[in-house]
Amino acid sequence: MLTLDKVYHAASVLKDVIRKTDLIHAPRIYPESQIYLKTENLQITGSFKVRGAYYKISQLTKEEKAKGVIACSAGNHAQGVALAAQKNGIRSLICIPDGAPISKVEATKSYGAEVCLVKGVYDDAYKKACALQKESGAAFIHPFNDPDVIAGQGTIGLEILEQLPDVDAVIVPVGGGGLISGVAFAIKSMNPKCKVYGVQASGAPSMAKSLEDHKIEELKSVSTFADGIAVKCPGNLTYDFCSKYVDQVVTVTDDETATAILTLIEQHKLITEGAGAVAVAASMFNKIDIKGKKAVCLLSGGNIDVTILSKVISRGLLKAGRLGDLTIETMDRPGRIKEISAIIADHGANVVSIHHDRMMENMGVNACSVKVRMETRNHEHRKQICEAIADAGYHVIP
Structure with a gap:
């Protein structure tokens, strides 16, 4: 049903229609390996699906x-x-x-x-x-469970091998499985030694669960902001292709995906949707063994709603320790907020907001809580600030 000739035929048909997307070196994504980004988020229509x-x-x-x-x-x-x-x-x-x-x-x-x-x-x-x-x-026109559709997606595999012939691993987002089926088939047909890994959202692990149970499984529900891979059940064709050609399918959390989106924005000026960033998330959070290898992360799409993007950036900042809340219990006396703010400022962090509460339960009559939202460099920086505030005699509430 699917041959390498068909994938090459698809490439011929598509050559004047789609964009041959760039492969970008991304040394800071995971410094222990050589990461490259296949930028299908910059494809026409903003996704590989075309x-x-x-x-x-x-x-x-x-x-x-x-x-x-x-x-x-x-x-x-x-x-x-x-x-x-x-x-x-x-x-x-x-x-x-x-x-x-x-x-x-x-x-x-x-x-x-x-x-x-x-x-x-x-x-x-x-x-x-x-x-x-x-x-x-x-x-x-099925989105994934069709040989012609899979052949079209497989043209990405041909491009990757042309752009990086000695690639060791390719990491691909997985929803219904059409993309990874085509990419894995093309790559394994031409370079069997190259590993192909799939990545799903932990809230929609239909393919991962199916491969683990050695049969197609349908989830009762899915929950992830990565709507492009929120699929309850893989196709029979894609399940067969993944069983045969894919080395492993792992999952990432929404927080990990949000961190990956933020990293791509800051480091490479690339906008991806949730589904488009899961391969990078799997690399960043060491879900796949790619240490010392040349690996390609496929950015499958960039069609993210701006209202969702703002929330995702906030979640990414929280996950990376760049934004967080700190609650401090102290006596309700003049100058305390000034002292706390000074400690934070002296350690190079930025106060975003402060909430002063005199009415919290289980506190003394003369006590109060101060909730501070601050911007920090990372989790270690936040820890240092907490220790400094505690050393100054304040009670930091975990």
């Missing part, structure tokens, strides 16, 4: 194209299908979960697609799309 969607639609017959296409998506596949349909002059209807970022929904509409918002997550949108497909007879 590769598989366009190649699939290009292979439809004239009769199939005449009936239009239908798809389901958390947002990125939607944009890929919408753009591919627009370029082929055919109608498209996309079912999208109602919780998808507004930016993804509006971008999909901008490519001329009709959008149907469905209450729930990706899997609910999938069921709705299947029902509408039966009614209309339109061609269904």
Whole structure:
């Protein structure tokens, strides 16, 4: 069903449509290895998804194209299908979960697609799309469980091997598994010694659990801000490909992903969505053995809503010890807040806000609590400040 020739054919079809994204050296992501970033977040439509969607639609017959296409998506596949349909002059209807970022929904509409918002997550949108497909007879463009779609995504593997022939490991985000299936198939077919690792959100580990149990497992629910990989159940094709070609699938927390997004912004001026940053998170937090190796982290997409981005940055700062709260119990006397602020300032931290509370339970009548939010360099810096405040005679509440 999938051959290397098909992947090369997909590359030929896509060469005048998509962007051959850069491979950027990122020495500070994980200094103990040589990390490179495959920047599919800078792809047209802001995601790798256009590769598989366009190649699939290009292979439809004239009769199939005449009936239009239908798809389901958390947002990125939607944009890929919408753009591919627009370029082929055919109608498209996309079912999208109602919780998808507004930016993804509006971008999909901008490519001329009709959008149907469905209450729930990706899997609910999938069921709705299947029902509408039966009614209309339109061609269904599956986001991951399709050989042509997988072949399109596999073109990324060809590009990586061309850009970094001696790569030791490739780290790929995993939702339904279409991306890693194509990438792993292409890479293992040409360089069997190269390791291919998958990364899922800990709140949506459908592929990781399926591989662990040696059978396809459907999760009861998923919970992660990485909506692009929030999939309850992998496909049968992608499960088979991952079982055969993927060396390991690990998980990262939302806090770890937020830290990775913040790191990519600060160090490399790159914006990624949650799903797009999980490979970097796995590298940063040592989830995969890549010490001393050349490894490529695939940044799968950059379509993050700005309102979510602001929250993610705050979470990333907290995780990295760059922003945090400190609660201090003291006697309610003039000058105490000034003294505490002076200690913080003397240690090079910045006070963001102060809340003074005289009414906390389990405190003396003349006591009060001072809650300080401050910007620090890291967790060690925060620890030093806490110790200095305690040495000054104040009680720091854990």
